Amino acid sequence: MKALVIGCGRVGSNVALQLAEEGWEVTAVDEKEEALTRLGENWRGGFVLGHGMDVDVLREAGIEDADAVVVATNGDNTNLVVAQVAMKRADFYQTLGLRTISPTKTAISELMDAARACEITPREPVTTS
Numbered sequence: 001m002k003a004l005v006i007g008c009g010r011v012g013s014n015v016a017l018q019l020a021e022e023g024w025e026v027t028a029v030d031e032k033e034e035a036l037t038r039l040g041e042n043w044r045g046g047f048v049l050g051h052g053m054d055v056d057v058l059r060e061a062g063i064e065d066a067d068a069v070v071v072a073t074n075g076d077n078t079n080l081v082v083a084q085v086a087m088k089r090a091d092f093y094q095t096l097g098l099r100t101i102s103p104t105k106t107a108i109s110e111l112m113d114a115a116r117a118c119e120i121t122p123r124e125p126v127t128t129s
Helices: 010-021 033-039 055-061 076-089 091-096 103-117
Strands: 002-006 025-030 046-049 068-071
Touching: 002 010, 002 055, 010 025, 010 033, 010 068, 025 033, 025 055, 033 046, 046 055, 068 076
Parallel strands: 002 025, 002 068, 025 046
Antiparallel strands: none
């Protein structure tokens, strides 16, 4: 299985490393060359320097052959745009569908679930005479 990870910050690099550990053939894309250091000295996957919204960069990274594309830049709006570019440029994504996960929405949902799970008994009102 081939995966393309766009954005090699904390989230993207960890996803890339875990996929590689599971046997995926992974190519990471980032516009900062120093992002490669997050993958470690033993990184055996690919790395393409460039912006994920650049169609030529996506092609160089192998989007046409990718089984999965993970867009994990540091901006939700950029992630959405890059995912849309990836979907429009690779016809098979339109037929297979594109699953999107927003880390921000996921974090909010998890925090709300945790808060709702707390059983706090309301305090009785304090009456003053």
